[in-house]
Amino acid sequence: MADGLVYCGGMFIKITTSGGRRYVQLVESYRDESGRVKKRTVATLGRADQAGSQLESVIRGLQRLRSDTPPEAGAVATVADVRFESSRALGDVWALTELWDELGFGELRRVFGRTRSRIDVEALVRLMVLNRLCDPTSKLGVLRWLQTVALPRFAPKEVTHQHLLRAMDALVEHQDCVQAALAGLLRPLIDQDLSVVFYDMTTIGVEGQTELAGDLRQFGLSKDGGMRRQFMLGVVQTAEGLPLTHRVWEGNTAEAPTLSTVVQEVLALYPVKRVVLVADRGLLSLDNLEWLRGQRVGGTEQPLEFILAVPGRRYAEFSEILEPIHAQRCAAATREVLGETRWQDLRLVWAHDPRRALEQTAARRQHIGELTQEAQQRAGKLDAQEGGTAFRGRRLSDSGAKAWLYRAVSEAHLGSIIKVDLQSDLFTYVIDDKALARAELGDGKLLLVTNVPELSALEVLRRYKSLADIERGFKILKSEIEIAPVFHRLPDRIRAHALICFIALVLYRVMRMRLKDAGSKLSPERALEQLRRIQYHQVHLGGERRDGTSSLSDADHAILQGLKLPKPAIDDQLALL
Template identity: 65%
Template sequence: MFVKLTRSGSRNYVKLVEAYRDDHGVSRQRVVATLGRLEQVRTGAADALIRGLHRVIDGEEPQAPSVRFAPALAVGDTWMLHALWHKLGWDAAFRRVLRNAHGAFDAERLLRVMVFNRLSDATSKLGVLRWLEGTRVPEVDSASVTHQRLLRTMDTLAERSEAMQRTLAALLRPLVDQDLSIVFYDMTTIGIEGHSEMPGEIRQFGLSKDGGIRRQVMLGVVQTAEGLPIAHRVWEGNTAEAPTLHAVVDEILALYPVKRVVLVADRGLLSLDNLEWLQTVRIGKTAQPLEFILAVPGRRYGEFNEILGAVQAEHGVQAKAEVIGETAWQGLRLIWAHDPQAAAQQSAARRQTIEMLTQQAERRAGKLDAQDAGAAFKGRRLSDSGAKAWLFRAVSDAHLGSIIKVDLQSDRFAYTEDEAALKRAELNDGKLLLVTNTSDLDPAEVIARYKSLADIERGFRVLKSEIEIAPVFHRLPERIRAHALICFLALVLYRLLRMQLKASGSAYSPERALEIARHIQLHQVRIAGQGTASGLTDLSPEQLALFDQLQLGIPSQEPFDIAL
């Protein structure tokens, strides 16, 4: 049944028409009711009939007029991310990689949904469906997003991970300095839930960088000096950091054919084997060597006591600000920096901890002597073995085992303080040692480059806080790697958003920018007798300025209509 307009002379009539088939199966139409002339219907002559139809459809008498509002949907933040995704060319590029993966749905759009979710309201894959109940992603029909399809998209990502890495590198290559690329490499640990065992297991127990021993995987990230992440890799949770350097360097040189690379890495990646190997690496097929700046692990500072002693003797007391210098070591440059204020604070904090522990130890020793003399105390009787166990744990937790040494072999509670070890520790306070083969960077520039490595640590904090990469609840190794890739893409978008905001002089962080945009909502209203209407909230001056700073188009309703 439908409404039909007919014309008779100069007048238009509105009729309610029913389609049917006659006895011979021929499709025909018949008029059920004539509502009147078009002009009369528009002026309300057919209101009684319309109200009757509404009673049948809605089960209630419409008010004058009946208005229903659907829940508002957040669209501003997803529009911002969608516009950036499109501006970068990721939609077309990733669709080529994921094409024909599943004919029933668009894997690239589901990838987009999962990446946007990490930045807007990070949650589990099942949680993505709940998130979509209050959010719309441009060009995505929410009804097409199911948990099974999200997992199948992750499986496709895992299958085509190398192609995804190459495609992402090609997209990011124009943003990387082709003449000189300073790249930073560091690793972190990602906590994993679950106790099952899978073939090719990468969930292993290891020392977490958040503290303690837990089941985890290792994640390595490479980023440029400008703060742009350009590559990542997942390893088993008990992998040592130093051996990973080979694979990362090979991958970076293959993905980003720059003329000169300076690799900056933290203390865990320095080993004699790595140093020897790094000095043999060449850029592409040229004679240009790979250059590096590596921090010396604190445990190896003892090899440089003579150098550190000379620095301490000359600058330990007199210096008021950081002092920088260099010397030669095994054919390489050894750059050192001494911060007297930091040294004084570290030494004072250590001595305060030692004093507190020794005072508590002396009280326990005094109580043990009193017990031996026949004194009684309230509570559980103290034992020598209990006192030794307590002090050993306390010293280990304070990282003072080389200075306060508990005699675990003695029958009685006993310990010693190693003054020589304390002086060696204080000799290292406030010091930084870097090994490099660069020739044109002065010591201050080398130190500054290394300190920029702290930005990659901030990236890890973003991964663990805003993007919530951990804990991971996936069991299959390939799903874990796919999850890491999704979170890495979210981190790249986050950093590109940060770079654009910084370039425009904006004081907003990416989190604040997404929060401001999130207040832009899509509203849908149904008015009895007049159908439905939808629209976006009017943009505030702050929101208009934000999209202008990001050089992104103003949100429009058209890309969201697919889901209405």
Template identity: 60%
Template structure:
């Protein structure tokens, strides 16, 4: 029922009207009561209002008293709105069809979307996701209806239907790829894992982390394009050698994406004799051999001394700018880049380090000689064994063990400088060595392709910092894989955001953009008995960010009521 004012000639009447449907379903209205003429009601209308309020248990405010107002806590809207729009635009919402045909009674796509967006806005544990939902106004999501076990069930469904999910992700990525030439970058990193339990087929194994310590971890391999778009990821056991992962990973990428040519670019650590043989045996669906560009690790530079000595003497001695060249090595191209400024800096730093170590050695030798002569100094007495151990430790810490040889077998403290090793180190200063079977790229182009690999390192940095992929507290192997898949989807959204912000010359990183959009908030106010919702004003900077991301302005019409 509702109140309606009707007119009859010059007079206006206040009526109580009821809406209903007749026997044919057509909407109708009927007058329940006529309250009187509008111009004659006066104080009588106030009595009617007061009576209705008493019936409902409410009361009018006293004269002069401000209306009763209740403010709900403001909820962040702009960042989750933009990420939701990108999620749908890229095609991640097609996952709804994938899971609709399954036995799961939950909205798996919506739950995955919640967890992915959380990784970009305020990464937290699955319980933390529920707390985060209480602070945001996520379009289409009823925060109170989500429970912790549903998030875990969604992760299980993700792995159970991994092949179908990968198919959807591959389809949405294909429009972003260069179909004529895809330069594929591959690298691995270690992700710390918590827990002491041991599971069947556990991927958490003890291995050497990137920080140089032994820790429980799993390995994450990521493939991306030269434009920074992630293509594929894989979780490996924490003690897996990197060289064994490249071939199967590249083969999966080739099967998944119809690319005519692939140049695999990988970092140091993946170059070995066995790995080179395996790489040269990979054939693409087009019939072409896989092409690759691999960096030579520093520990193997000594294998190329004989090849590089003539190159150094002929081209590098008097060079003032960066030079490139190539040599032949085992039937492959050895591309060399030499930067004189870098070489001078590395050489000077090494000389300073050696000089500092020799000063320490001379100080300890002097103290030992003084002690042998019967002179007593301040502090504890120094022994030859103690000086030898301390000096050896400092040499190892400075990565100078190949040049400074500490005699560990002598009774007296002594060391020597390996002049040949020092000469070889100076020969390698400022150089980058790449092994490749690509024949139609100039040395400068090969170098440029490889240097783009630094972008995937930034991707790992994003995974570990902004997205906070680790440490991982899940213990089940499939939950760990699901967690990695969720973080991988978040990385795709992050990279698309970065591309669009860069293309618009906004000068903003995705983190900074989301921080600005987070200030767009959803508000709810109740005044007496009426609730009003709205969105905070949007600044020009926020509008420019939305425009750069190709996302329309948030509207209140698509928001659920605040809970």
């Protein structure tokens, strides 16, 4: 009587019991002339409790029969013929490739179809975008990263550093078409009736000392502090955090003049019926205000609406407005207060945070105290020197003391309060009490200029505070996507690098939106890190190749479900480069 069967094609292993002992038999299944299924014993392999060594010999013999290359004389095939290839990350690049195709970014292939290059530009751009999200590195580093991943639906059989550079050149050559194609793909995700868009700029540090014609790498004041060589990056995004467009400028470009260029581009790319532009302090100027008030949306009579923050350096211009407001509403306030008034036929929404005001006032007075104390010590030393007292070290001069204090108050942005008399022969300075009072009047306050008619002051404030999300976008560009430091020298290569990082930010934000809608607390970075554990495996058994993937965990399933993406599968276009 049979105790168990193990099938293998038309033959199977049968374990039978006879006389209280168990035997292993090789049995063949066949059909007789009438078509009935029958079985016949091909060989008895021995007792089950003694068949270990005999079965190993049979297995080796079968392996010799199946091998394409006959073994050398005397050679014996063993389980050592099983060969495993290095595993490669699949889950993260799979998810991003699926998202790329689902959003329609494969349409970029049509844009690059007009290029003279024979390389697959779309595939190489996709490769560089995925690298920014999975393991951001230099273009040379991309080639090393390629050796650790299995890329789905990737046609090129070879990728070199020159291929990547040529793809970047083609990307810039067709930049306007690429941006128009991206806008077409993103339009379904945007509210066509009312779009609140946010615009801000940041600085991106670059390396290198060479000077080129039309160089974007200029020295300017970094948003991270200090002077450095850099370029400027402006990004427009929706209230939901979806990037719409971007621009690159020289590193010493003033922010305010860039506003008109970016707004015109948004209005041209996205035919929405109504736009509310929200921008930060550095973008408010009288020229910008006049220009914005004259803009219309989509060729209609609908005006372009805006919410702009007033720069702190311009608060003195609003002192006549702020003084009565401060006396009546803010001076005795113990918690944040909010209100609005009129300025140049526009709404001026103001907010006052008493806690923040105390902190700013105390910090300024402390800094003034430290500077004036040091100034008094230097003035005393100058007087003592005049009286004949000798000091160790270099002799102090009035011009040197004036230069030190002027530089110190300028760096502290206290030049309007501590005024150094540069015309005097002696070291002289004064504290302007009225300027100090005007500065303290603005402490803890936020001023917003807007022409949006129906939003309450609170809603205007909330819209502006949502601008902080675009600042988080810049942090993502600088951390997860690692846009900086930039080592490219050529202006077009820098523009291509910025565009690749911008597309990566689009994918990142779409992932974040989907994870958030699914109730997941994971960031896209953490989600990709989890999916990276899904590995592609390849094993060679007796001359035949077998492919497979790691088993998916519950966490993997949850992430893919939240992203609305299918689980990884192996196809003929899985590239191992």
